[in-house]
Amino acid sequence: MRALIVDDEKHVRSAVRKLIDWRELGFREVIEAEDGAEAVRLIEERRPQLVVTDIMMPLASGIELMAWMEKHAADCKKIVISGFNDFEFVRHTVKYGGIDYLLKPIDRKQLLDAVSKAAASWQETERGKRQLQAKSMEVNELKPMYRDKLLSRLLAETSYGRAPAPGEHYLREFSALADIRTCQVAAFDLKSLPEHHLRKYAPNPDLLFFSLLNICNDFLHPSGQGTAFRNWNSPYEIVLLIWDEPDRTAAWLRKIADGIGQTLQVQAEFGVSQPRPFPAGLHQAYVQALGALNRRNLLESSSPIHEYQPDAPSVGTLRFGKFEEKIRLAVRSGHAGQIRQSVGEWGETVSAMERITMEQLKWWWDEYTVARAGWIEDFFQECREAPRMPAENGPFVLPLDERGRFSLPVLQERLIGQLIELAQIMASLQAPGGSPMREIARYLELHYMKEITLQDISSKFHLNREYISRRFKQEFGETIGDFTSRVRMDKAKTLLASPHLKIAQIALMVGYQDEKYFSRVFKKVEQMSPNDYRKKLAEAERNGG
Structure with missing residues (x-):
């Protein structure tokens, strides 16, 4: 802080300077003026936080100085020192926000108390200003978010077939939308940007959104025919709402794509809807824009703009x-x-x-x-x-x-x-x-209907045939052949529960080309033929078992 002492008597200014420890109270500099006119000049040049002034001075009195300060240096604190115990002087001191009115000869303790009070008052004022500034900055930061969330909400509301009525919240915030009749939506997916670019902004993705939205709105806002916003319903999307100028939409989007390319050195691509009524058709326009973007042929790169086509080919059949x-x-x-x-x-x-x-x-x-x-x-x-x-x-x-x-x-x-x-x-x-024996067993369980030889398994798993035979029996207590037969018989028992399947069909379904061989193997494992097993199942069903 800085203090200014104003008095036409030099010894008074020296006394005020020496009576207290200004540095201890937070003042790093103390300057002097011998009249009101010089004080005005110093206040304008040095911007002090405290003025200690006499009342009666040549050129401009203390009262005139305080009146001037009220208009031009209102935050500066004021202390009056006077040789006159005059009520009018005190009243003017209070009127112009003086901290205290001290009589000469100056009492050290009174001066110390007054200056301490002035310093505390100035610091409190500054603290309040900083808090207000911080709140103002916070509000300014939140305004774009609030705006984007309102528009995102409008995008979602229309998905339920509900057209917001005039006078609702979004119209109060965006009066320009009140007269819109038709709109188009363009969608931009940040996941279509290069991966290294997304990694660059990973610590602060808001900065990437901020940059992209600024570029979009620098083109749209001057025209008064569109706006871009972050879609808070989908974390990686920017939506552009363009109204009443369908013939100019493509030109705007090309300029925006060029602007993004020049600024961020990336290629931007947009899916664009057909013109739809606003606001009732807004969600449908959004769906069309996403469809155009997601169904564009990535093997072609002729244009950054992809218009919605109702007859566009659907997703391929390859799985x-x-x-x-x-x-x-x-x-x-x-x-x-x-x-x-x-x-x-x-x-x-x-x-x-x-x-x-x-x-x-x-x-x-x-x-x-x-x-x-x-x-x-x-x-x-x-x-x-x-x-x-x-x-x-x-x-x-x-x-x-x-x-x-x-x-x-x-x-x-x-x-x-x-x-x-x-x-x-x-x-x-x-x-x-x-060992990989569990993987071999899983493979056999999935492909039991095929003829799989030990050599087939050896080639697929890159293991020696003898090692597979020995290790598999150690882990499962049976040979690969016995394991496969058991799996097949378990499947066959399930299929035998269906009276509509013939034994020959079931044999083929579980990997046996010969029905008689299948029956022999089944009888060996289950101690009965497939027909007898089927009769047993039917009898158990009749008896409620």
């Missing part, structure tokens, strides 16, 4: 599940080469497709995620300690190459990396002395 078993076995083998080979076979099939969409990619990734969870659960049952598996990597992010285009090799490498990591964790947690 990740077709390759699941082979990939799972590769993971359990622990060999990186096998993992690469199995994922590569899936990639070869995908690369032959003429159309790949974000919708299809998400579908594949969801299938993979469910399958991976199942593998982990199966392994957990075999493991002696709870495995610490790698955390999920969040939502599916579009795999892009260095040019910002969809890249199947990038997706394959992402998948291979996760699978190798999973295989390494499984290998590190494998019980001492463990």
Whole structure:
């Protein structure tokens, strides 16, 4: 803080300066003026926090100085020192916010009390100003969030077929929307940005939203025909609401895409709806925009704008599940080469497709995620300690190459990396002395209807045939042949419960081409023929058993 002493008598100014320890009270500088006019100049130049002034001075009195300060330096605290015990002087001191009125000769304790009170008052005022400033900043920060949440709420409300009435909250906040008749929605998914770009903003994703929204609204707001907002119903979306100018929508979106590209060096793509009535058709417009964005052909990159097409092709029929078993076995083998080979076979099939969409990619990734969870659960049952598996990597992010285009090799490498990591964790947690015999047993249980030789198993699991035979019997107490026969007979008993299936059909269904051979094996295991077993089941059913 800084203090200014104003008096036309130098010895009085010196006495005020020396009577108290100004630094101890928080004042780092004490300056002087010999009249009101000089005081005005110093107040304007040095901005003191406290003025200690005489009443009677040449050029400008203390009362005139305080009156001027009330208009031009209202926050500055005032203490009056006077040789006159005059009520009018005291009244003016109070009128202009003086802290105290002290009589000459100056009493040290009274001066100390007055200056201490002035310092405390100024600090309290500053504290209040800082709190008010902080609240103001907080409000300014929350205003965009509040705005975006209102618009997101409006987007959700119309999904229930409810059109908000005029005068509702969103119209009070956005009066420009009151006269809208038609609207279009454009959707932008941040998950379509390059992965390294998302990692860059991972500590502060709000900064990425702030940058993107600023670019969008710099183009939309001056026109008065649109606004962009963060969709709080979906954590990675920006929605652009454009009204009453459908012919200009594409031009605005191209400018916005160029602005994003120049500012952030990324390619932005938008799904755009057809014009719909506002507000009743807002949700339908949003659904159309998302559909256009998610069903765009990622193998084509001709335009950043993808308009909704009612007859757009739906998601393809290829399923990740077709390759699941082979990939799972590769993971359990622990060999990186096998993992690469199995994922590569899936990639070869995908690369032959003429159309790949974000919708299809998400579908594949969801299938993979469910399958991976199942593998982990199966392994957990075999493991002696709870495995610490790698955390999920969040939502599916579009795999892009260095040019910002969809890249199947990038997706394959992402998948291979996760699978190798999973295989390494499984290998590190494998019980001492463990073997892949459980995996072989699982494989036999899943493929019991096929003719599987010991050589087939040896080739698939990369193990010596003699080792498999010996180790399998040690772990399960029966040979692979006996194990397979038992599994087949268990399946056959289930099928025999259906009177509509012939014995020959059941034999084929459980892996036997010859009905008579099947019957011999069944009788050997169950001590009765398939027909006798079926009669036994029927009799038990009649007796309520």
